[in-house]
Amino acid sequence: MQDVEAPVREDEPPPRRAQLGADAQQLPPFENHPAHRLVNSKWLIVNRQNFAPAIYHLLFTIYYLPMHRLPEEIVPDNDQTRARAEHLARIQELVGNAYPNKFARTALTETAEGEDTITSVVSAFRKYEPEVKEGEKPAPEQLETANAELGELRVRVSGRLATPPRVMGKAAFVHLSDGRERLQIYVRRQEAVAVSNDSLRPVEEAESGWKLFQLLDHGDFVGVEGKLFVTKTGELSVHVETIQFLSKALLPMPDKLHGISDPEIRQRQRYADLIASSLKVKTDEEPGDSQTELSTREVFERRSKLVTAMRRHLDEHGYVEVETPMLSAIASGAAARPFVTHHNALDIDLYLRIAPELYLKRLLVGGFERVYELNRNFRNEGISTRHNPEFTMLEFYTAYKDVNWMMDFCEEMLRTTVKQITNGTTVNFGGNDLEFGRNFERLSMKEAITKYWSYELRETVGISFDARRLDYPDEVRFLADWLGDWSYLDQYTILPGYDPGNDKSGVNIKLTELAAQFRERAESFNPSNEPLPDSGGDEIAKRIAYIFEMVAEDKLTQPTFITDFPKSISPLSKASPDDPTIAERFELYIMGMEVANGFSELNDPAEQLERFEEQARQREGGDEEAMQTDLDYVRALSYGMPPAAGIGIGIDRMTMLLTNRRSIRDVILFPHMRPRAAQLEDPDEQTDTP
């Protein structure tokens, strides 16, 4: 039987403080009232232990719960939330307003904030903690010295209770956290005084501080004032004189040892993940890897540093930061499907931008020689560990430079920023040491195929690869088709349950046949007998790109520039002077991920229009991602754009590399996820299954 939920009035706030009897007529009908649930619950099973609490809870529920009523799906009704709500009510009786507006902290330490934080106090005074060997306690003389040096330093600090209070009869310990560091406070029953949030004076009641302390829960915010000292075990602590309540945690904190392991909760409720990462108790027993692993908090701090470092680098090299439209009538500048939205006043559909590229190059036309934009792009495509529908891209453009200059600049920029962020040029990612200090390898697509497919062939087919085959269109066609078949079959061999010895599905036999087919073809290939044909045009270029993706992409672990992209898939890029089918373009790969994409910018308006028209033809042929024609951009080019190089760098992916995270969702604070069924706004959308 479903319990009746207490209704929530939405149009007016709940009474600030329920008076006995005064709000009686405002209370819901009894069968809807939480007290009714108590009567039917096990709270009233009477025994010595819980009889008194049961009566108390009944009274409490009737008179106090209505004033802090939150919907069940936000604050579920269970023993822990009930205890917290009850503590809140009693705190209000003791100190008045439970949500004061401010708390003044001391300024003993140098901080950007201008006042002491937990982090600043810990880093400034931790040096007084006596040095002790593992598992030993400091000697009394050491403690005396330390405490003499700390002297009479009185601090006022604030933070969240990072642990449940450890009460020992007439004294207690608890740690406060500012999200980064934690600082222990020590509260004595006879000494601590609570501060009223209404009068800001001490609460005139015996042992008021102790009473308040006993009502605190893991996760509450408090401010304390007291002297710094070092405990018997050598830990820097605050000996609390006054304690002020600052805010209540009505929901229980994540487990102090395990944190939150469910990625769904971590990503949907990032706030809870951040709390967990700051409250998690660090144990010595965990494997060495986790010692160096960044916390969630640190991941996002590092992301912020990366963005700052990149901005600084560009600012120092004469670039101007600009902001171009995110809403646009034409979604162009990249090959991707856009999001559509609607402008009511103009009554037109607009697109969320898929790239700022065409706007930034308009600015080159307008006279900016160096511009950049660091912001979000939106692509209406799949979600994966490397793709989020909105992602952050740094794009910048440099007049009078070409693709080769841009590769150099990009390499130097990454080297500089990585050094600033990690204090080194080597980044460990999943056990691989990524070297940003060395010169990045530069390979054409064909070179990359040759380099990495040779290895593949030794493993699977048993013969080496003749690079010259990539110059013959028939060979390229064969190789691309063969690879398609091979990879289609090969995916079955990685499925669980695949047993090469028991080949029921016939996958093994087919793979063996394919290998034989490949050998035969390779052996009959004799370039000396054949004239060198022309490069075969766009079709062949695209097939080479396909072969590259199949055999080389995921093997590009170290930072590697891949050059010589087919022109047909690069409609905004200048063609190579040596080969009209090849674009002067590169992509930077790290850990098999495309991290950057740059080229010599096409600035001939007539050719640009031709390229757009070719894209339009592909669009009509069913390619939804073919680029949209932007005639105003062609007009801009007609005013004349200087020769220029441009690049886009994926900030999310760079952050992944610098924080050792395999999923893009781990470096985006609030990644997009399917709304929970209960959160769907339109109930009609929850269509029933037939």
Next chain:
RNA sequence: AGGCCGGUAGCCAAGCGGCUCAAGGCAUCCGCCUUUUAAGCGGGGGAACGUCGGUUCGAAUCCGACCCGGCCUACCA
């Protein structure tokens, strides 16, 4: 979109066909403890086992559908 895996109290989880199967730990509540730190000791309470349906005398456990998530593939310059 396809394949595989998962969903058990606030958190971490054991159990994977019948009678002690709804363990255990953290948290919460009560009692004791004036320098603890994964505090300790003693005691209490808390669970429609993702949802709906089926098989069965009997389902957390087996079957089906659905919801949500993760990983892989596809898609993604």
